[in-house]
Every structure is written in structure tokens, then in C-alpha cells.
Amino acid sequence: MRALVPDDLALQVGDDALDNGVGAGMGVGMGAIADFFRDAYSFDDTAQDSPLLWHLSRQQPLTQALSGLFHGPAALVQLRVWVFLQLAAQGDAQLPRERIDELFHALRPEALETVLKRLRDVGLLAWDETQRSYHLPALAQRVAGLLAPLTSPAPEDDHADGGELAALLGQVVGANQLGSVDAGQVQLLQAQLARLHGEFADAIASGSEFRLREARKRYDRAAQLIDRASDAITAIIGNSHGHLLLERAARGLGQAQSRLLAMASQFNRALQQVDRQRVTLGTTGITSTDVKRWLQAAPQLHRLLDGAVAQPTQLATLAPHELLDVVEAEFERDRPQPALAEALPNAQSAPAGTLTAVALPRELGDLNALLAEWARDGGHADAARTAAEALLGPRPGATRYAQLAYKAQLMPLLGDPQAAVLPGLTGELARQPWRIEWQPQAEPLDHHQVELLSRGRLVPAEPDSPQGTEEVKNG
Structure with a gap:
């Protein structure tokens, strides 16, 4: 840092007077920054929309301290920042004036006194009359935290x-x-x-x-x-x-x-x-990247052109006929071949085919036969049958779990008006004069594959009900 000359001190005194005048004119509070807006309402609306402005308007002591610390020529700013950070780095709570003079013994007394006065004026240094020493207030600690990046070396x-x-x-x-x-x-x-x-x-x-x-x-x-x-x-x-x-x-x-x-x-x-586009120059092992690096590091690139274009390239011979022959051969080779006309295929008779339908499981037919037999034996109101009898069939021991589950899924089709109009075994099951009534209980079964079965019963359909009348008509 260069020495502080008397002209710098005079400028420093002028800066102090300017700062004092500005601080007295702007006042304290939000009015200082609000004076730059069109009116008070504009400032209030902007502060509500921008939390940053709202927070800055309430940091008046901090902004005044930073303004006083960094106001003036660059040399004076460096001197103030150095003295301030040096004082903030001391581990003592109290800093007697003798200790400060010892720390900055290389500075001229008038220069040190000017810097200390500026730090006192902006609130970064306080004098304790009872202890007869200086100390750093809380505001100085905040400013030192903000200036902490200046203490580390400048990055490359x-x-x-x-x-x-x-x-x-x-x-x-x-x-x-x-x-x-x-x-x-x-x-x-x-x-x-x-x-x-x-x-x-x-x-x-x-x-x-x-x-x-x-x-x-x-x-x-x-x-x-x-x-x-x-x-x-x-x-x-x-x-x-x-x-x-x-x-x-x-x-x-x-x-x-x-x-x-x-x-x-x-x-x-x-x-x-980029690696795919790299070119190797012959068998030398030199790549285009190496050439670029050499050109970037080579001084005075214009010297490389000296004598390079002294003898321009000229055609020694010119054979127009041979060139035309080569061009015609290239055109003939690249010309697409026209598509050949193909005759339509001869008429052929359609092969004989058969229309087959998917066969339904025989359990559906067995269930229809069992329900029809029960209806012939006596389909009155007292002739209710249990769901287990219908699902297990006439031979319960031979009934497997898959057959019982399939029949249980068919039970909701009984009395279904939409399924009753279908042909085949599905429609026949829907037209059976039985209705299923399930109950929310399960009953145990003496069966080798099924232990529990939902309790239910099959009751004869009412012939005079609308559903039964529709089924009779459909039948």
C-alpha cells in the first residue's frame, strides 16, 4: 500500500464533511431511500412487493457504516478496510490506544488518527471512557462478517x-x-x-x-x-x-x-x-488437436504465410473429353433403375373353411341340467335348495375347486334379463326358474378341496313378477 500524502488527508477531510452533510440531510429511517421514489405510495407498494427493498430500508446503520467505510479514493478505502479488519481480528475485547499504535506503528500518526475518526463516526469503533480503550460494537462484527471474503487470497x-x-x-x-x-x-x-x-x-x-x-x-x-x-x-x-x-x-x-x-x-x-471428428495426420501420430494447440501457441502466425503462395497452383493439362466420359459414367452408375411392370396374379378359388365356435365348459351344461331337474321335481316356494347343493352337483366328491368356483361365478346370471335373450347355454341358464340369495355368512363343507363356502340358497322365481313375465316372454 502506498504512503498517505497530505493531499490524500485533505481529500479525506473533505470526504468526512461530505458524509456528514449527506447524513444530516437524508435523516434517519425510511425517508432516506424513499426520497428517490415518485411518492410515498410508490415506495410503500414497491416495498411490499419486494422483500429485499423492505429489509434494506431498515438497515440504515449498516448501510451508513459501509458507505463511510468505502467512500473516497481506492487507496483510502484500502487503508480503512485494512485497519478495520486488523482491529476486528484481534482477540481482545478492549483495545487500548497504545495497543492500536503498536499494531499500526508503520503508519503516520495523522493518517491513523484520520482512519480511526472515520471508524468512530460511522459506528464501527467505540471509545469507552471508563476503560480508556476502544472496542468493536455489534455493528462492527456484522460488517466484519460481510468483509470476510476480502481476507482470503484472490482466486486465480x-x-x-x-x-x-x-x-x-x-x-x-x-x-x-x-x-x-x-x-x-x-x-x-x-x-x-x-x-x-x-x-x-x-x-x-x-x-x-x-x-x-x-x-x-x-x-x-x-x-x-x-x-x-x-x-x-x-x-x-x-x-x-x-x-x-x-x-x-x-x-x-x-x-x-x-x-x-x-x-x-x-x-x-x-x-x-469431438473425438470422432479428430483427424490423425498420416502415420505420424499427430492429430488435428495437436496442430490447433501448436497454432495457438505459435507467435506471429502471419510469418507462416511468407512464401507459401508465391507459386499459385495451375493445371498442367486439361482433357475435356476424358472428363466428360467420367461424368457420364458416374451419371449412369448413380441413375436409378426404372421399375419393371409386373402382371397381376391369376385368379384362384378360395379355400374351403369351417366356422367353429368356442365350446363352453361342460359344467355350464351340467348346472343347467341340474336346475331343470329340480324345477321338474317341484319348483314351488317351499322347494328352496342350498347353493352348496347346486355348486357341488350330484357327485360332491368328484367336484374340484375350479369347477365349484366357475359355477359360483355363473350364479349371478340367474334371472338376468340381458343374458336371458342370448341363445345357447348362457341364455338357458339365465331363463332357469331359480334365483340365488346369498347371505353374509360362510358355512363349513366336508370336502377335500373346499373348506368354507358362502351360505346361500336357490329359491323358485315368482312367475307373476315383472322379471318373471319378461323371462316367460323371452322363453
């Missing part, structure tokens, strides 16, 4: 994106661990991820091998940082329910993270395409 160009992303991830993850994460921090991280996604997408669309490989290195660093903070990002998304702004920002952060991590396959495809 290759790691600039990783440094920015690491700083944002550190703020969000740290705030989440303390339970103080807000939507603004999450939105800043989302914006950084979206910016990186756009830059990587442009690199993929460019098709440049060198740009692709450079972007892939940056992408790997960013993906590694995101992978380390994946659990914290998942926790933020899961714990944001109930906070509208934080939930919206967390949802956007999750989408930006997914889009960025999904670009790995796009990079792989683009690099594979």
Missing part, C-alpha cells in the same frame, strides 16, 4: 467460478446449520447455478474442443462443490414448508441443481463427438 482465473460458488454454498450451508437461512441467500445461490448452466450450455453449443474441455474442468469443480453440499440443500428444501418465499426459493434451487448436474451426459456426448 481458473478457480474464480469455484471460489464464488464455494462462498455462496458456505453461506447457505452455514446459515442452514444455524437455522437462520433466508430466501435471499438461497436465491443468490440459485442465480449463480443458473449463470453457470448458461455458460456451460454455450460451451457445449459452440462445438469448440478447447472451450469444451475448459468448461468441463469448471463443471467438475462446480459439481464436486454441489455434491458436498447436497445434503444441506436437500435439508433446506425439506424444511422450507410453511415459509412461502423460502419454499419458492428452495424449489427453484432444487431445479437449478438438477439441471446443472444433468449436464454431465451432455458434456460426455459433446466430447465424444
Whole structure:
């Protein structure tokens, strides 16, 4: 840092006067920033729609401290920031003036006094009269936290994106661990991820091998940082329910993270395409990529053209007839052959065929025969039969489970008016003069395959009912 000359001190005094005048004119509270809006209603409406503006309008001491710290030439700003961060890094609660003079013994006394006065005026340094020493108030701790990135070395160009992303991830993850994460921090991280996604997408669309490989290195660093903070990002998304702004920002952060991590396959495809387009020059092992790198590193490329076009290429001979013969042969070879006419096939007689119908299981016919026999024996109201008798048939011991289940599925067809008009065994079953009445109980059976069966009975149909009349007509 260069030495502070008297002209700088004079300018510093002028800056103090300017700051004091501005601070006195703007006043304290929301009126300072509200003066830049058309009217008070415009400011109120904008503050309601923008939580960021609403929070900034209530950070008057912090903004005044930052303004006083960074106002003026760059050399004075560097001097103030250095003195302030050096004082904030001390582990003592009280800083006597002798201790401060010892820390900054290389500075001229008037320069140190000017900087200390500015820090006192903006509230970043307080003098305790009883202890006869300085101390840093709570506002100074907040400002020191904001200026913490200045204490780390400046990142190189290759790691600039990783440094920015690491700083944002550190703020969000740290705030989440303390339970103080807000939507603004999450939105800043989302914006950084979206910016990186756009830059990587442009690199993929460019098709440049060198740009692709450079972007892939940056992408790997960013993906590694995101992978380390994946659990914290998942926790933020899961714990944001109930906070509208934080939930919206967390949802956007999750989408930006997914889009960025999904670009790995796009990079792989683009690099594979570049590898397929790489050309090897003969048997030398030199590829087109090596030539590009050499051309990029070669100084004064225009010197390579010296004498290269001194003798332009000329045709030694010209044989028009031979060229025409070659062209005609190529045309004849590539000309498509015309399709040959094909005669229609001769008439043929249709083969003889048979129309077959799917045979129904014989259990349906057996059930029809059993119900018809019961109707002939006496189909009056007292001649009710149990469902087990109908399902097991005349030979219960020979009845298998599949046959019993199939007959149970046929029982709802009894008395069905739609099935009664069908021909065949299905319609015959629907026209049987019986109705099934199931009960919500199960009865045990003495059977080798069926242990329980729903209790039910078959009752004769009422001939004078509308359903029975329809069945008689259909019959």
C-alpha cells in the first residue's frame, strides 16, 4: 500500500464533511431511500412487493457504516478496510490506544488518527471512557462478517467460478446449520447455478474442443462443490414448508441443481463427438488437436504465410473429353433403375373353411341340467335348495375347486334379463326358474378341496313378477 500524502488527508477531510452533510440531510429511517421514489405510495407498494427493498430500508446503520467505510479514493478505502479488519481480528475485547499504535506503528500518526475518526463516526469503533480503550460494537462484527471474503487470497482465473460458488454454498450451508437461512441467500445461490448452466450450455453449443474441455474442468469443480453440499440443500428444501418465499426459493434451487448436474451426459456426448471428428495426420501420430494447440501457441502466425503462395497452383493439362466420359459414367452408375411392370396374379378359388365356435365348459351344461331337474321335481316356494347343493352337483366328491368356483361365478346370471335373450347355454341358464340369495355368512363343507363356502340358497322365481313375465316372454 502506498504512503498517505497530505493531499490524500485533505481529500479525506473533505470526504468526512461530505458524509456528514449527506447524513444530516437524508435523516434517519425510511425517508432516506424513499426520497428517490415518485411518492410515498410508490415506495410503500414497491416495498411490499419486494422483500429485499423492505429489509434494506431498515438497515440504515449498516448501510451508513459501509458507505463511510468505502467512500473516497481506492487507496483510502484500502487503508480503512485494512485497519478495520486488523482491529476486528484481534482477540481482545478492549483495545487500548497504545495497543492500536503498536499494531499500526508503520503508519503516520495523522493518517491513523484520520482512519480511526472515520471508524468512530460511522459506528464501527467505540471509545469507552471508563476503560480508556476502544472496542468493536455489534455493528462492527456484522460488517466484519460481510468483509470476510476480502481476507482470503484472490482466486486465480481458473478457480474464480469455484471460489464464488464455494462462498455462496458456505453461506447457505452455514446459515442452514444455524437455522437462520433466508430466501435471499438461497436465491443468490440459485442465480449463480443458473449463470453457470448458461455458460456451460454455450460451451457445449459452440462445438469448440478447447472451450469444451475448459468448461468441463469448471463443471467438475462446480459439481464436486454441489455434491458436498447436497445434503444441506436437500435439508433446506425439506424444511422450507410453511415459509412461502423460502419454499419458492428452495424449489427453484432444487431445479437449478438438477439441471446443472444433468449436464454431465451432455458434456460426455459433446466430447465424444469431438473425438470422432479428430483427424490423425498420416502415420505420424499427430492429430488435428495437436496442430490447433501448436497454432495457438505459435507467435506471429502471419510469418507462416511468407512464401507459401508465391507459386499459385495451375493445371498442367486439361482433357475435356476424358472428363466428360467420367461424368457420364458416374451419371449412369448413380441413375436409378426404372421399375419393371409386373402382371397381376391369376385368379384362384378360395379355400374351403369351417366356422367353429368356442365350446363352453361342460359344467355350464351340467348346472343347467341340474336346475331343470329340480324345477321338474317341484319348483314351488317351499322347494328352496342350498347353493352348496347346486355348486357341488350330484357327485360332491368328484367336484374340484375350479369347477365349484366357475359355477359360483355363473350364479349371478340367474334371472338376468340381458343374458336371458342370448341363445345357447348362457341364455338357458339365465331363463332357469331359480334365483340365488346369498347371505353374509360362510358355512363349513366336508370336502377335500373346499373348506368354507358362502351360505346361500336357490329359491323358485315368482312367475307373476315383472322379471318373471319378461323371462316367460323371452322363453
